[in-house]
Amino acid sequence: xxxxxxxxxxxxxxxxxxxxxxxxxxxxxxxxxxxxxxxxxxxxxxxxxxxxxxxxxxxxxxxxxxxxxxxxxxxxxxxxxxxxxxxxxxxxxxxxxxxxxxxxxxxxxxxxxxxxxxxxxxxxxxxxxxxxxxxxxxxxxxxxxxxxxxxxxxxxxxxxxxxxxxxxxxxxxxxxxxxxxxxxxxxxxxxxxxxxxxxxxxxxx
Amino acid sequence: xxxxxxxxxxxxxxxxxxxxxxxxxxxxxxxxxxxxxxxxxxxxxxxxxxxxxxxxxxxxxxxxxxxxxxxxxxxxxxxxxxxxxxxxxxxxxxxxxxxxxxxxxxxxxxxxxxxxxxxxxxxxxxxxxxxxxxxxxxxxxxxxxxxxxxxxxxxxxxxxxxxxxxxxxxxxxxxxxxxxxxxxxxxxxxxxxxxxxxxxxxxxx
Amino acid sequence: xxxxxxxxxxxxxxxxxxxxxxxxxxxxxxxxxxxxxxxxxxxxxxxxxxxxxxxxxxxxxxxxxxxxxxxxxxxxxxxxxxxxxxxxxxxxxxxxxxxxxxxxxxxxxxxxxxxxxxxxxxxxxxxxxxxxxxxxxxxxxxxxxxxxxxxxxxxxxxxxxxxxxxxxxxxxxxxxxxxxxxxxxxxxxxxxxxxxxxxxxxxxx
Amino acid sequence: xxxxxxxxxxxxxxxxxxxxxxxxxxxxxxxxxxxxxxxxxxxxxxxxxxxxxxxxxxxxxxxxxxxxxxxxxxxxxxxxxxxxxxxxxxxxxxxxxxxxxxxxxxxxxxxxxxxxxxxxxxxxxxxxxxxxxxxxxxxxxxxxxxxxxxxxxxxxxxxxxxxxxxxxxxxxxxxxxxxxxxxxxxxxxxxxxxxxxxxxxxxxx
DNA sequence: GATGAATGAGTTTTCATTCAT
DNA sequence: GATGAATGAAAACTCATTCAT
Numbered sequence: 001x002x003x004x005x006x007x008x009x010x011x012x013x014x015x016x017x018x019x020x021x022x023x024x025x026x027x028x029x030x031x032x033x034x035x036x037x038x039x040x041x042x043x044x045x046x047x048x049x050x051x052x053x054x055x056x057x058x059x060x061x062x063x064x065x066x067x068x069x070x071x072x073x074x075x076x077x078x079x080x081x082x083x084x085x086x087x088x089x090x091x092x093x094x095x096x097x098x099x100x101x102x103x104x105x106x107x108x109x110x111x112x113x114x115x116x117x118x119x120x121x122x123x124x125x126x127x128x129x130x131x132x133x134x135x136x137x138x139x140x141x142x143x144x145x146x147x148x149x150x151x152x153x154x155x156x157x158x159x160x161x162x163x164x165x166x167x168x169x170x171x172x173x174x175x176x177x178x179x180x181x182x183x184x185x186x187x188x189x190x191x192x193x194x195x196x197x198x199x200x201x202x203x204x205x
Numbered sequence: 206x207x208x209x210x211x212x213x214x215x216x217x218x219x220x221x222x223x224x225x226x227x228x229x230x231x232x233x234x235x236x237x238x239x240x241x242x243x244x245x246x247x248x249x250x251x252x253x254x255x256x257x258x259x260x261x262x263x264x265x266x267x268x269x270x271x272x273x274x275x276x277x278x279x280x281x282x283x284x285x286x287x288x289x290x291x292x293x294x295x296x297x298x299x300x301x302x303x304x305x306x307x308x309x310x311x312x313x314x315x316x317x318x319x320x321x322x323x324x325x326x327x328x329x330x331x332x333x334x335x336x337x338x339x340x341x342x343x344x345x346x347x348x349x350x351x352x353x354x355x356x357x358x359x360x361x362x363x364x365x366x367x368x369x370x371x372x373x374x375x376x377x378x379x380x381x382x383x384x385x386x387x388x389x390x391x392x393x394x395x396x397x398x399x400x401x402x403x404x405x406x407x408x409x410x
Numbered sequence: 411x412x413x414x415x416x417x418x419x420x421x422x423x424x425x426x427x428x429x430x431x432x433x434x435x436x437x438x439x440x441x442x443x444x445x446x447x448x449x450x451x452x453x454x455x456x457x458x459x460x461x462x463x464x465x466x467x468x469x470x471x472x473x474x475x476x477x478x479x480x481x482x483x484x485x486x487x488x489x490x491x492x493x494x495x496x497x498x499x500x501x502x503x504x505x506x507x508x509x510x511x512x513x514x515x516x517x518x519x520x521x522x523x524x525x526x527x528x529x530x531x532x533x534x535x536x537x538x539x540x541x542x543x544x545x546x547x548x549x550x551x552x553x554x555x556x557x558x559x560x561x562x563x564x565x566x567x568x569x570x571x572x573x574x575x576x577x578x579x580x581x582x583x584x585x586x587x588x589x590x591x592x593x594x595x596x597x598x599x600x601x602x603x604x605x606x607x608x609x610x611x612x613x614x615x
Numbered sequence: 616x617x618x619x620x621x622x623x624x625x626x627x628x629x630x631x632x633x634x635x636x637x638x639x640x641x642x643x644x645x646x647x648x649x650x651x652x653x654x655x656x657x658x659x660x661x662x663x664x665x666x667x668x669x670x671x672x673x674x675x676x677x678x679x680x681x682x683x684x685x686x687x688x689x690x691x692x693x694x695x696x697x698x699x700x701x702x703x704x705x706x707x708x709x710x711x712x713x714x715x716x717x718x719x720x721x722x723x724x725x726x727x728x729x730x731x732x733x734x735x736x737x738x739x740x741x742x743x744x745x746x747x748x749x750x751x752x753x754x755x756x757x758x759x760x761x762x763x764x765x766x767x768x769x770x771x772x773x774x775x776x777x778x779x780x781x782x783x784x785x786x787x788x789x790x791x792x793x794x795x796x797x798x799x800x801x802x803x804x805x806x807x808x809x810x811x812x813x814x815x816x817x818x819x820x
Numbered sequence: 821g822a823t824g825a826a827t828g829a830g831t832t833t834t835c836a837t838t839c840a841t
Numbered sequence: 842g843a844t845g846a847a848t849g850a851a852a853a854c855t856c857a858t859t860c861a862t
Binding site: 822823824825826827828829830831832833834835836837838839840841 | 843844846850852857858859862
């Protein structure tokens with residue numbers, strides 16, 4: 001299908017890509033408000049005017065970036081947790097995949113978390129809400145995994161599966177952030193570590 | 206002690222308080238960059254000039270806000286985890302305290318998490334690093350609690366106590382955020398819930 | 411007469427003096443626009459309000475300073491050139507006096523020349539004109555000295571006495587500025603040097 | 616060479632010129648601190664933003680103005696005093712040239728002298744020092760003229776040639792200022808007048 | 821489509837001045 | 842007379858956006 005694109009169309013897409021990549025580099029390094037359209041134009045080796053031929057505003061450029069990564073991110077993870085296999089295996093696969101995504105997309109991850117975590121105001125009003133919706137969709141699907149596990153008798157029913165999903169996702173994130181913060185000091189968190197903490201009773205009986 | 210302040214001094218402190226409160230309301234609602242000094246002045250019912258008599262810049266006003274809450278927040282939690290009592294009790298007390306702090310300081314909590322989570326660039330360069338240092342101090346102290354518990358044989362040694370501290374802090378945060386996001390749908394997370402998830406083995410043997 | 415001033419009146423004058431001295435120090439060092447009333451108040455160890463009890467505006471404070479020095483400066487020089495004695499002697503006395511005044515009033519001299527030389531706009535519109543009037547009065551009196559010298563046959567009538575007055579005043583100023591600029595490199599200009607250049611024909615016949 | 620500039624480039628230069636001319640008019644009339652960027656923009660018939668596209672700050676705009684005139688001014692005078700011809704002729708040519716420059720560049724001359732004469736604090740810190748360096752270079756070259764004259768036996772060695780240079784430059788300036796102040800009353804100072812005063816012994820023998 | 825000069829509303833900050841105590 | 846907190850107009854500067862070429 002892509003082959004049917006004319007040279008012009010291919011070039012256009014390529015230029016858009018270059019602008020988005022330049023913008024991503026700058027936004028993730030300095031934050032939305034500390035980057036100007038002029039700066040992005042220079043980084044992308046286009047003029048400001050050209051940026052406005054592709055995106056009708058700075059906001060839209062930013063949103064495109066965030067949605068793009070959010071799409072990719074979620075579809076990858078959903079594919080991982082919904083594939084064939086038993087629950088434990090799929091949980092491990094999901095933790096592993098998330099680790100890989102973090103490693104490979106550091107710049108964009110920072111940007112993404114700046115949007116989803118913390119402030120309920122976001123750099124751009126409205127952005128956050130949409131991302132939250134997607135994130136909840138993902139959590140629902142992860143809950144399903146726990147539900148199934150409980151149904152099959154693999155997991156105990158300690159709590160609402162949704163809370164379990166939230167918990168494991170956040171614990172793994174926090175370990176990834178730890179590593180991201182100081183890669184020398186903290187080991188890159190292996191799925192096993194997360195599962196060990198998560199599954200093994202701490203309390204002696 | 207406060208009685209020794211002259212009326213003028215008391216008034217001055219009161220005015221500073223009013224400005225900080227107004228700024229907090231606006232910053233937490235709209236974010237640092239989307240609030241102007243003029244807006245804060247209006248909200249505080251003072252003139253812009255007066256703001257600058259108290260804080261030498263917008264940045265400084267923001268920092269004052271963040272540091273103030275960070276101080277209060279950390280000292281309260283540290284007091285809670287380092288008080289007398291057995292480890293389980295102290296963990297519960299800490300989870301309860303955090304819940305209360307969240308409930309009572311919603312506006313500022315949002316602001317605080319916008320600074321510590323997510324972006325490694327922060328609205329104000331330099332802020333984030335200092336807050337991270339404080340947070341790590343807290344995590345170290347929480348690790349001690351786990352260490353002691355392990356030493357006493359109350360906890361099993363499933364992982365480095367520091368990771369346990371990180372995990373429980375993040376799990377409880379994530380539940381609090383869930384509740385914050387939609388108080389009708391999600392229960393206010395009780396310490397018991399967190400502990401149950403955290404301590405009880407999911408896996409059936 | 412001054413003895414009849416009450417303690418209150420004497421104190422008032424003293425305070426005014428202190429304010430003017432502080433203002434002079436700051437103005438001469440940093441220029442009118444780079445000094446704030448707050449700064450002057452701090453330097454004088456009074457409050458801003460007190461400054462306004464003595465001077466109705468920053469401009470008025472500045473003018474007072476300039477007029478005061480201009481008065482003192484001119485009356486001293488006029489007294490010197492109009493005293494008893496032959497023309498040569500009086501010229502020497504005037505050159506010597508000016509040197510002394512420069513040496514003893516460096517700060518104020520800088521301020522004064524910033525007002526009279528160079529820009530026809532002055533920091534404060536209107537100031538310059540009044541000072542120019544005074545300066546012309548002085549030049550007229552100095553011209554008289556040359557006129558008398560010519561009438562008596564002491565000087566040759568090479569040019570309009572007014573031009574001679576302007577010339578000698580400026581030559582001596584320029585030498586004083588040279589010394590002021592780099593006291594190590596340039597000798598403190600003795601009246602003799604100025605007169606030598608001024609009176610002695612350069613041209614060999 | 617100029618023909619190689621594209622229309623756009625020529626326009627850009629023209630616009631820069633218009634801004635500088637507008638700024639010059641206002642600065643020389645009212646002084647640096649009494650002119651706002653908005654005022655300059657209005658005078659130049661551009662927007663404030665455009666001013667900042669050409670000059671990164673108000674200071675830089677001012678400096679450009681001062682340096683431009685200083686360059687032109689000095690190179691013209693240096694060319695005049697270092698051309699072929701005997702010393703007397705070259706002195707006359709220099710006095711004549713200075714008169715012409717004054718007449719043709721009144722606005723900018725005022726600005727220039729506001730910077731070089733008078734206050735040792737200057738409107739813009741650092742500016743004054745650089746201009747002084749250039750002026751001293753000029754004085755050195757003028758000294759050379761006197762040195763040569765003395766060596767050739769045209770002039771008597773009444774004083775250090777540098778002082779002679781300083782003296783003649785200041786005397787001629789002061790006459791030019793006199794004329795500038797009141798063109799009706801004071802004749803435009805002819806080189807002859809300056810030389811007559813400067814060279815002819817006043818003193819009868 | 822690409823360019824980049826021009827725009828001007830909006831932002832932070834300063835500071836002379838006032839006035840209640 | 843002395844104080845200094847409060848004022849708010851004015852200034853320098855930024856930057857997303859437009860549009861003629």
